[in-house]
Structures are given as C-alpha cells and as structure tokens.
Amino acid sequence: MGKKVIHSITSGIVLLFLIIGLFGCEMPHSPDFGITQSLDIPLFQKKVDFLGGPDALVDTTKNNLNNFLSVDSTGLVKLSTRTDFTSSVSVSTSGSGLPKTVGSSTSGYSVVINLNYDDTTNGINILDLYDNAEAKIVKISNLKYFSKRMGNFSLNNAQMNLYYRTNITGGNKVYAGIVGNDPNGNSVFFMPKTGSKYTVTGSPVNGLDAHGQALPDNQLMTFGITADSTRTDTLFGSLKFNSNNSNIGDFISNLPTEVRFIGKAILVFSGIPTTPPNNFFFDTAIGLDIPLDIATPSQPATYVDTVSADLSSLPSGQGDTRLSSASIMMHYTNGLPLAANLQLTFLDQNMNPVTTVPDTAAGAAPIVLKAADVDPQTHFVSIPNKNVLQISFSRNQLDTLHTARYVRLYAKLNTTNNGSVRIQASDFLQMKLSGNFKIQSKVGGKTNGN
Amino acid sequence: MTSIKKILLFVVAFWGICGLSNYSYAQSTYLSARNLGLGGGGAAYMSGYHASFINPANLGLFNGKNQFMIGLPGELTIASGGPLMNIAVYNKYFTHGYQLNNSQVDAAVNEWFGKSGADSRTLGFNVNVLPLAFVHKTRIGTFGAALRFRTLGDVSVSRGLAEFMLRGLDQSYFSQARPVNFSNEVYSTAEVSLSYATSFALGTNQRIYLGISPKIIKGLTYFKSDFQSNLKMSGDTLIQHQFHYDIYTVGDLTNGFQKFYNQRQNPNKDPSFSDINMSSMGKGGIKGSGMGLDMGVSYVLSFDGSINGQANNYNNELPRHALTLSASVTDLGSVNFKKNAQRFSADNTFNWNGLKPNYQQIDAKHDSSFSNYLNYVAQDSIARNIYGAFSPDNIGSIHASLPTMIHLGAYLKYGQLGVMLDYAEGMNKIGMNSTNSSISTGVEYKLFNFIPLRLGYRTGGKSSNSFSLGTGIEFRNFQLEAGIMTVKDSHSRGYNVTTAISSLLLFF
Numbered sequence: 001m002g003k004k005v006i007h008s009i010t011s012g013i014v015l016l017f018l019i020i021g022l023f024g025c026e027m028p029h030s031p032d033f034g035i036t037q038s039l040d041i042p043l044f045q046k047k048v049d050f051l052g053g054p055d056a057l058v059d060t061t062k063n064n065l066n067n068f069l070s071v072d073s074t075g076l077v078k079l080s081t082r083t084d085f086t087s088s089v090s091v092s093t094s095g096s097g098l099p100k101t102v103g104s105s106t107s108g109y110s111v112v113i114n115l116n117y118d119d120t121t122n123g124i125n126i127l128d129l130y131d132n133a134e135a136k137i138v139k140i141s142n143l144k145y146f147s148k149r150m151g152n153f154s155l156n157n158a159q160m161n162l163y164y165r166t167n168i169t170g171g172n173k174v175y176a177g178i179v180g181n182d183p184n185g186n187s188v189f190f191m192p193k194t195g196s197k198y199t200v201t202g203s204p205v206n207g208l209d210a211h212g213q214a215l216p217d218n219q220l221m222t223f224g225i226t227a228d229s230t231r232t233d234t235l236f237g238s239l240k241f242n243s244n245n246s247n248i249g250d251f252i253s254n255l256p257t258e259v260r261f262i263g264k265a266i267l268v269f270s271g272i273p274t275t276p277p278n279n280f281f282f283d284t285a286i287g288l289d290i291p292l293d294i295a296t297p298s299q300p301a302t303y304v305d306t307v308s309a310d311l312s313s314l315p316s317g318q319g320d321t322r323l324s325s326a327s328i329m330m331h332y333t334n335g336l337p338l339a340a341n342l343q344l345t346f347l348d349q350n351m352n353p354v355t356t357v358p359d360t361a362a363g364a365a366p367i368v369l370k371a372a373d374v375d376p377q378t379h380f381v382s383i384p385n386k387n388v389l390q391i392s393f394s395r396n397q398l399d400t401l402h403t404a405r406y407v408r409l410y411a412k413l414n415t416t417n418n419g420s421v422r423i424q425a426s427d428f429l430q431m432k433l434s435g436n437f438k439i440q441s442k443v444g445g446k447t448n449g450n
Numbered sequence: 451m452t453s454i455k456k457i458l459l460f461v462v463a464f465w466g467i468c469g470l471s472n473y474s475y476a477q478s479t480y481l482s483a484r485n486l487g488l489g490g491g492g493a494a495y496m497s498g499y500h501a502s503f504i505n506p507a508n509l510g511l512f513n514g515k516n517q518f519m520i521g522l523p524g525e526l527t528i529a530s531g532g533p534l535m536n537i538a539v540y541n542k543y544f545t546h547g548y549q550l551n552n553s554q555v556d557a558a559v560n561e562w563f564g565k566s567g568a569d570s571r572t573l574g575f576n577v578n579v580l581p582l583a584f585v586h587k588t589r590i591g592t593f594g595a596a597l598r599f600r601t602l603g604d605v606s607v608s609r610g611l612a613e614f615m616l617r618g619l620d621q622s623y624f625s626q627a628r629p630v631n632f633s634n635e636v637y638s639t640a641e642v643s644l645s646y647a648t649s650f651a652l653g654t655n656q657r658i659y660l661g662i663s664p665k666i667i668k669g670l671t672y673f674k675s676d677f678q679s680n681l682k683m684s685g686d687t688l689i690q691h692q693f694h695y696d697i698y699t700v701g702d703l704t705n706g707f708q709k710f711y712n713q714r715q716n717p718n719k720d721p722s723f724s725d726i727n728m729s730s731m732g733k734g735g736i737k738g739s740g741m742g743l744d745m746g747v748s749y750v751l752s753f754d755g756s757i758n759g760q761a762n763n764y765n766n767e768l769p770r771h772a773l774t775l776s777a778s779v780t781d782l783g784s785v786n787f788k789k790n791a792q793r794f795s796a797d798n799t800f801n802w803n804g805l806k807p808n809y810q811q812i813d814a815k816h817d818s819s820f821s822n823y824l825n826y827v828a829q830d831s832i833a834r835n836i837y838g839a840f841s842p843d844n845i846g847s848i849h850a851s852l853p854t855m856i857h858l859g860a861y862l863k864y865g866q867l868g869v870m871l872d873y874a875e876g877m878n879k880i881g882m883n884s885t886n887s888s889i890s891t892g893v894e895y896k897l898f899n900f901i902p903l904r905l906g907y908r909t910g911g912k913s914s915n916s917f918s919l920g921t922g923i924e925f926r927n928f929q930l931e932a933g934i935m936t937v938k939d940s941h942s943r944g945y946n947v948t949t950a951i952s953s954l955l956l957f958f
C-alpha cells in the first residue's frame with residue numbers, strides 16, 4: 001500500500017513537472033518588428049572640366065552645343081586662353097643676323113632687326129612662318145576639342161590679344177605676319193581690315209615669308225611699340241584685335257590649335273650710322289577670348305538635360321518596406337565662374353512630372369551651386385568655391401519616387417556676381433555626391449496598407 | 451533508505467539552485483531519446499549501444515534477461531543552440547510590433563551580444579543518425595558495434611554584423627572602426643564503433659565495469675570560413691572595409707574555388723561566383739579519415755544485496771535498487787581531411803568613395819547603359835576583384851578535432867524511480883561542444899513499469915539553463931522513445947533545442 005502511494009505521488013510530481021515544462025519553456029513568437037536601416041553611402045564623384053570630351057561639362061565631341069551654350073555677340077562669359085609668355089627670345093644685331101640699315105639721314109638712321117631667331121638655312125634675315133625654328137608658335141590647346149570636332153563653327157565676336165614684352169623703346173614699328181593652323185593643316189592668315197591702323201601698304205621690310213614666299217601686304221600687319229606698363233627696362237604692350245579691325249572671326253572659326261608669329265622691327269636711332277646696340281629681346285604671347293552668352297543678370301541661361309533614371313526598385317511605401325527619408329549631399333569645388341540654381345524634376349514613363357526637388361512652391365529653399373571667385377583684373381577664376389549643398393525629399397515625394405523613370409535637370413546659370421568673367425577650357429567642377437537614405441522595413445505582423 | 455533520501459534531497463536542492471542561476475550553457479554530450487529527457491547527462495545512466503558514445507563501460511547494463519540489443523534504425527538526434535540563438539531577446543524586441551529606433555537597437559544588441567564591439571555569439575548544431583547499432587553480451591564480455599553519421603557545426607557572428615543588419619550603413623555607428631566578423635565550421639563523418647566492456651566484482655554488492663569503444667571515422671564533408679573585418683565610415687565621403695578571410699575546403703568544393711581563382715588570373719576569362727557550387731560540398735565520397743576513442747569506467751553499488759551475475763557473465767543487469775558512479779572520456783581523436791584540401795585566403799581593403807564613371811568605357815563596353823555599368827562595378831569590380839581576390843594554398847590536410855569531452859556521472863535507481871546527475875566538460879569548441887562545464891540532472895519514473903516519464907535539467911555548456919522531457923514505451927523486447935530539451939529563459943546565454951527519437955530497439 002505504501003509503495004502504491006509513493007508511486008502515485010511520484011507519478012503526479014513527474015506529470016506536474018511535465019506540464020510545467022511544457023508551458024514554462026521559452027518558445028519563439030512570431031516576428032513582428034520594424035527596423036530603420038540607414039544607407040549613408042558615397043554615390044558618385046567626378047571632376048568635370050568645363051570644355052572637352054565626353055567627361056566635360058560641355059561635350060565638344062557632340063555636333064551641337066546648343067543644349068548648353070548659345071554663342072552670342074554680347075556675352076558676359078568669355079572662353080579664354082591663357083596668355084603667358086613662355087621664354088625670352090633675344091634678337092641680336094650681331095652675327096649672321098646683322099640688322100640691315102634701311103635708311104639714314106643727317107638726323108639719324110634706322111635698322112631692321114628680326115624679332116625671331118634667324119635660322120640661316122633658308123637665307124640670312126629671312127623669317128618663315130612655317131619654319132619651326134624661326135616662328136614663335138603659340139599652342140591653343142583650349143580649342144583643340146572645338147578644332148577637332150566642330151565644323152563650320154562661326155564665332156563672330158571673338159577677340160585676339162597680342163601681348164608683347166620687349167626692351168625695344170617705344171615709337172619703333174613692328175611688321176609681323178600671323179597665321180593660325182588647325183590640326184588638319186588648314187591655315188588662315190590673320191589680316192588687318194583694310195583701312196585699320198594695322199594695315200600694311202608697301203612694306204618697308206623684306207624677309208617675312210610663308211613657305212618661302214614673301215607675305216603680301218594684306219597678310220602682314222604693323223603696329224607701333226607702345227608701353228602699357230614698364231618694369232625696369234622691360235616694356236609691356238598689347239594689341240586687341242576684333243572684328244572691327246581684323247578678320248578675327250574667320251581666323252578663330254578655323255579653330256586653330258597653333259598660332260605662328262614672325263616679325264621684324266624698324267629701330268630708329270639718332271645721329272650718324274654706327275653699330276646699333278645689341279641684346280634686344282621681343283617676346284610675344286597670344287590670347288583668345290571667345291565670348292559666350294550664357295548668362296545675363298536679367299535673363300539667366302538655362303541648361304536643361306534629361307537622363308534616364310529608373311527608380312522602380314525604390315519601395316513604393318505600400319508594402320513592408322518604405323523609404324522614410326532621403327537626402328543627397330553634394331560636396332563640391334566649383335572652379336567655374338558660374339553659379340547654378342538647380343532643380344530636379346522626376347518624370348514618369350510618359351514624361352509627366354512626378355515631383356520636383358526642391359519644391360520651391362512649398363517653400364523649400366533653392367539649391368544653389370555657388371560660383372568661384374574671380375580675379376577682378378583678369379576675370380579668371382581665382383579661388384574655387386568649396387561648399388556643400390543638400391537635396392532633401394519630403395515624405396510625399398519619397399512615396400512617389402518609385403514611379404520615376406527619368407530625371408530632368410534644370411540649371412539656371414549666372415556668372416560670379418553677375419559680372420564679366422573669363423572661363424578656360426580647363427576650369428572645372430569637382431563634386432562628390434553622397435546619399436543618406438533611411439529604409440523602414442517591417443517584418444511580420446500586419447502589412448502596411450492592409 | 452536514509453542515504454537515498456539524502457541523495458534525492460541533494461538533487462532537488464541542486465536543481466533549485468540551478469533554476470535560480472541564469473548563467474549557464476549547453477553541452478555536446480551524446481544525446482539519445484533516453485538521456486535527453488534527463489537533462490542530457492548519462493555517463494552513469496546510459497546503457498546498451500548508447501553507452502558506446504558516452505561511457506562504453508555500461509555497454510551491457512541493459513535488460514538483464516536479454517543478450518542482444520539492436521537499433522534499427524537506432525537513433526536520430528538534432529541539436530542546435532547557443533548564445534546566438536537568443537529567444538528571450540528576440541521575443542522581447544522583435545515580436546511586439548515595435549519600430550525599433552537606434553536606442554532600442556542598442557538595447558537589443560547589448561543584451562544579445564554584449565556591449566563590446568568585438569563581442570561575438572555562436573550557434574552550434576549537431577545531427578546524429580544511428581542507422582544501425584548492435585550489442586551482444588557474451589561470457590567474455592559485452593561487444594557492440596554501431597554505425598553513426600554525424601554532422602557538427604557552428605556559426606559565429608560579431609556584434610558589428612548584427613548592427614550592420616539592423617542599422618544598415620549607419621554613419622553614426624560606424625564612424626569608428628567596428629569589427630564585422632563571422633565564421634563557421636561544419637564537418638560530417640561516418641564512423642563505425644567497435645565496443646567492448648567487461649566487469650569485475652569488488653564484493654557481493656559492488657562491481658566495477660570497464661569499457662572501451664574505438665572508432666574508425668571517415669570524413670565526408672568539411673568546410674570552414676573565418677571572415678574578420680573592420681568597417682569604418684569617414685564622414686559621408688568614404689567607406690573603408692578592411693578584411694581578411696580564410697576559407698578551408700575539401701573535395702569538389704575546392705575545385706569550384708580553384709576554378710574561380712584560375713579564371714580570375716586570366717584576363718580573357720570571366721569568372722563567376724556561380725562556379726562555386728556550395729552544394730558540391732557533400733559530393734565526392736570520402737575525403738578524410740581518422741580514429742576516435744571513447745572509454746569509461748563505472749562503479750555499481752547494489753542496494754539489493756548481490757549484483758545479479760558475475761564478472762563476464764552475460765546476464766549483467768543493473769540491480770533494481772542501485773547507485774552507479776561513472777567517469778568517461780568521449781571523442782578522443784580527430785579526422786584528417788586530405789582530399790583536395792585547400793585554404794583560400796584574402797587580405798584586402800575596400801575603399802568606397804563613390805562611383806567614378808568612365809563614360810568612354812560605358813559606351814564601349816556596356817552598351818552605353820549606366821545600369822549595366824553599375825552591375826559591372828558591383829559584381830566585377832567590387833565582388834570579384836576585391837572580395838573575391840583570394841589566393842589558394844595547398845595545405846595538404848585539414849585537421850578536425852572531435853568534440854572531446856569528459857564526463858562524471860551518478861545514477862541512482864530505486865525501483866521505477868531513477869535520479870541522474872552528471873558533470874561534463876568539453877575539451878574544445880567543436881559544434882555544440884563548449885569548454886564551459888555543464889551539469890545535468892534528471893528524474894525518471896516508469897509509469898506502470900513500461901512508460902518512462904523523464905524530466906531533466908541542465909545548466910552550463912553552450913546555452914542557457916535547459917529543461918527536458920522524455921517519454922516512450924519500454925517493453926522487455928521492444929522500446930520506442932522520444933525526448934526534447936529546450937530553454938526556459940535564453941536571455942543570458944541563448945537558446946537550445948534538441949530532439950531525439952529512438953525508433954526501434956529490439957531486445958532478445
């Protein structure tokens with residue numbers, strides 16, 4: 001009897017433990033939670049040159065620049081080449097390049113000196129534009145893309161600046177020939193307009209040739225040496241050639257990649273003829289300005305481009321995953337003298353607008369890419385602008401982004417301080433885009449929208 | 451009787467103490483439906499062919515009238531658990547519909563992984579299949595043989611990886627370098643155990659049993675990966691992922707990795723990760739071999755007077771009222787995987803500071819499609835050439851240790867009531883094995899003398915305190931049993947769930 005009682009009690013205890021165990025042990029419940037995952041990720045970085053190939057802001061490999069620039073005669077922006085003197089070319093009055101006395105009188109005499117190195121293989125005192133040893137050659141690399149790609153491209157209001165520095169005293173006269181060559185070997189001579197002060201009629205100098213033939217007067221130009229400024233014994237002067245006084249339009253329309261210069265100067269001395277002083281030098285630099293009418297204070301130019309952007313993979317907000325916030329940070333270094341007021345319009349597959357960022361109609365601040373500082377003297381960029389701008393999307397915008405298939409970029413362009421600026425092909429815009437996305441996901445439980 | 455009561459009191463008290471402590475682990479002891487219901491111990495309790503894997507000394511201590519025991523199929527046990535499987539934290543944070551913010555994620559991960567960024571949590575698993583086992587008592591001792599297939603594995607995940615999964619690429623967290631690590635190891639074996647046990651008397655009511663069970667082991671599968679990395683986000687302009695990994699493979703799987711490597715060296719080839727077919731891991735037959743050994747000793751004190759049977763008498767049976775004390779060492783040995791054993795290693799840094807599109811390349815090579823270009827960047831440039839830039843190293847063989855354990859056990863049998871207490875400690879960290887010691891205890895009562903009701907408790911080892919239940923039917927010539935073990939509160943050291951079925955055991 002005792003054993004039966006013990007067995008019964010023991011059985012009961014064990015069964016009780018079994019029940020407690022069954023109900024007491026931990027069991028995993030159905031998942032029901034939401035998480036917000038961040039995606040703070042660098043998206044894109046790029047340094048974009050202003051002018052050049054497919055990676056440039058202005059893609060000169062295309063046959064039409066009108067999607068970006070309209071070229072007009074009264075622009076505020078000038079595409080310019082730098083005009084640095086490269087090396088000093090000494091012209092001597094001794095040796096094989098002895099100057100030739102061209103005249104004398106009781107009050108004085110004059111001699112002609114070569115403003116280039118005289119390679120005597122083609123004769124003494126004969127300078128040839130196509131003799132690489134003699135001609136001063138200025139490379140115009142900034143225009144090489146234009147030159148390679150653009151046919152029949154006419155620039156009406158371009159300007160060429162001829163800079164010189166010399167120790168030849170003011171008042172003396174220079175006779176010169178200038179030719180521009182494109183990569184295909186096409187040459188256009190720079191010619192003063194008939195009646196301008198640069199026109200040559202009956203050149204008093206000889207030995208200015210092209211391919212061994214003397215340059216005719218209409219392919220020569222003349223100017224008197226005049227100092228813009230003088231430092232120590234060096235005189236700095238410049239000449240500005242435009243469509244009023246030269247064929248600069250045709251000259252630049254040829255899109256030269258090099259400009260060649262040869263010249264001679266007539267030096268006038270007082271007294272009786274004697275050995276003229278030695279150690280003259282005459283350096284030239286040639287700069288081109290191409291005016292681009294891309295912005296005026298009253299009517300900024302607008303750049304419009306539409307690119308494919310299939311955002312269908314973004315969560316729609318109707319399921320278990322939704323984009324709860326999104327913003328794009330743009331770290332940029334703007335080395336262009338242009339500011340841009342940006343607007344992105346997302347379009348659906350039928351090119352109908354889905355949403356626009358920033359939504360200025362709803363009070364959102366405009367997105368402005370600030371222009372670089374420019375040097376007030378040269379009008380070139382002096383200090384690139386480093387800055388950050390943020391593009392944020394509202395809740396409603398995020399829910400519609402998944403229908404976007406295209407993005408249209410509107411950029412209203414202005415120059416720095418709405419002023420006159422000069423832009424070089426190598427001016428750049430460097431930018432790094434990073435995205436900050438928050439993705440809410442719900443796991444288990446009731447589905448959103450159900 | 452007084453001593454038995456004291457022992458029972460001790461067991462109950464011990465159980466209570468263990469229940470209060472919530473700092474515990476699971477362990478990698480051999481588990482069948484019988485000992486699983488008693489908390490997973492069994493060095494003194496388990497008999498028959500089960501003893502081959504936990505204490506061969508007890509090989510013959512089964513139904514005394516029977517000379518043969520056959521398991522056909524014998525046993526199926528599936529065990530999984532560890533701190534990574536933390537059901538308490540999961541239930542607390544991930545089942546109530548919360549939209550987890552950063553502070554909640556912090557709290558969840560702190561509870562789950564600990565507060566250090568370098569903390570990691572592991573999950574082990576163990577699958578045992580005994581398709582055939584056999585024991586025969588003879589006059590010169592008890593002999594046993596068993597065929598066992600075993601798969602052991604573990605997975606380890608660092609806190610940083612969990613943070614990455616829950617937060618994404620969150621600059622506020624990854625502004626300082628965080629470890630993002632994971633590793634896993636898995637291997638499968640087929641083994642044949644040949645066991646022998648004998649005994650000798652210490653007196654009329656005391657007996658010593660000795661047993662040994664050497665094993666011939668064939669390695670079927672091996673794979674190991676160890677990925678260590680640091681992820682750092684500098685501002686919002688740079689993501690830096692510095693990583694090193696080693697992958698160990700054998701057999702056909704090695705060929706896939708090698709093919710990928712070879713093609714990557716050839717600029718005219720286009721290697722694909724699909725060449726690495728993970729399902730080939732189990733193909734190719736035997737890839738390694740090794741030896742194992744289990745051995746043990748048991749002391750039996752009979753409270754019924756003389757122990758039935760003499761030394762080497764095949765009629766050994768545990769007396770109806772007896773105390774058994776045992777000690778054993780299991781899974782000594784290792785397996786050497788030699789077939790096509792390779793290590794593939796990479797050491798690299800992935801710096802991502804944004805896409806730098808090359809439009810000429812996009813036009814020339816990607817049909818002017820930016821999305822094609824993006825795919826190329828993601829799959830080729832990043833996946834293949836950075837993360838997939840591994841080098842092979844023919845290492846000859848891969849040494850895989852068996853999950854060696856030592857066991858100390860006590861089993862008090864009092865008629866239909868039995869109480870078991872075990873101490874176990876792993877000597878390595880293979881699969882479910884842990885170098886943390888574990889203590890198991892359990893009570894068994896045979897209802898109507900043929901329905902065993904088992905209740906067990908285990909603390910220590912690889913997961914939190916575990917409770918177990920077991921039952922079945924036990925006839926003299928036939929047994930069918932099942933058991934389950936799980937955790938009441940996995941908060942401190944994770945969850946554990948183990949099930950076992952002893953299908954058809956025949957005695958005659």
